Amino acid sequence: RKLSRRGKGVSQPKLNGGESASEPLGTLASPPRRLAMACPPCPPSPLARVRLDDVAPHDGAAAPGYARAVGALAASLARRGAAVVEIPAADAAVVRCALESARAFFRGRHAAYLYRAGRNLEDGELSPACMADAFRCLGKAARAALCAIARHLRLRTDVFNQLLDDTPLPVNEVSSSELLVAYTHEQLQSGQTLMGCPSRSSMPQVDRGFVTLVASDYPGIEVCDPNGHWYLADGVSGPNNLLLLTGRALSHVTAGLCPISQYRVTNENRASLTFRLVPHANAILDCSPILAAGHCIRRVYQPIPASQFMDDSYAEEHAVSSHLEEPSESQGNFVSDPSLRSVLSDPLSGAFLEDAMVLQCGHSFGGVMLKKVIEMARCTICNGEVDPSSLFPNLVFCYEQL
Known part of the structure; x- marks a missing residue:
């Protein structure tokens, strides 16, 4: 009769050391573990x-x-x-x-x-x-x-x-x-x-x-x-x-x-x-x-x-794709403010870039825009040709960061 009760997972009297005389606890704990494996949690969010x-x-x-x-x-x-x-x-x-x-x-x-x-x-x-x-x-x-x-x-x-x-x-x-x-x-x-x-x-x-x-x-x-x-x-x-x-x-x-x-x-x-x-x-x-x-403003952003x-x-x-992948524009399509903020910023995004590089024409790029300029071999601001070997770090930006 005791063996039958153990087989059904009924808890047994504890010994002096506090442990059960049989192993029903392990039997009861296995179903939740199998359930957790069947329903894995969602991957952690990559967002802040x-x-x-x-x-x-x-x-x-x-x-x-x-x-x-x-x-x-x-x-x-x-x-x-x-x-x-x-x-x-x-x-x-x-x-x-x-x-x-x-x-x-x-x-x-x-x-x-x-x-x-x-x-x-x-x-x-x-x-x-x-x-x-x-x-x-x-x-x-x-x-x-x-x-x-x-x-x-x-x-x-x-x-x-x-x-x-x-x-x-x-x-x-x-x-x-x-x-x-x-x-x-x-x-x-x-x-x-x-x-x-x-x-x-x-x-x-x-x-x-x-x-x-x-x-x-x-x-x-x-x-x-x-x-x-x-x-x-x-x-x-x-x-x-x-x-x-x-x-x-x-x-x-x-x-x-x-x-x-x-x-x-x-x-x-x-x-x-x-x-x-x-x-x-x-x-x-x-x-x-x-x-x-x-910040630098493109003329496409007019008051409305x-x-x-x-x-x-x-x-x-004005579909979203037209804003995400617009063709290269000339300098005349920008409204720039001759401030230190604009000089040390990406001309298109206006954001500070730690990897900013200066072109021969004097314009500075970094991040994704720098990669795009190198691939096109042409400045997206003045349409001048770009030689990747002639790029040099924007030291003015580095000093500003210090």
């Missing part, structure tokens, strides 16, 4: 993970942690095309509530709901729970991320505030920014899309706003890095981890210094919240703050009303 509290604007002197967080956020956006923002526990609880309400509200159906603050519900219209609270939490995080990006570009953190909705919204005014709550599953047929909801596709997608924050209960978004490699960006998805993407409006007002995030949805068996920080309709998108900071910029027809005429 920045706490919202570390990049949120505040009064007083900036702490050392603020500068590190801003630098990590900007580096992740530049090198990987995205970043992860970790929000506090209280905000994560609101996001979790909104994700759970999405599944309950749609009850397994393919559906999406677009929420805008200040809009009154129509007769008979129902809304998922926690929309107003989720809008406030995600809006706060999006504005903090935008402030951090401005600081990295050596601008005032509030430089873009005049382009956004007022906070709080005036009475009877509807927000320009929007929150899309969606629930889709794997039975979604090919080609079927939801209102404003990205569908599973191999084609890259971009947003037209400043920044986009995505929260989901399951991974499913791939992002393309500047080298053209696609990777799973939301592998650490959850209510407290928001995927940060940059849009066309931010790229325009920064004269291309902030690249446009390209992404695609690879898994639709998920509930998601997508917050888009959008300029208000009366805003004028221009690059005057960037020019005043000493936000209402026209956000229009679908304008987006089609």
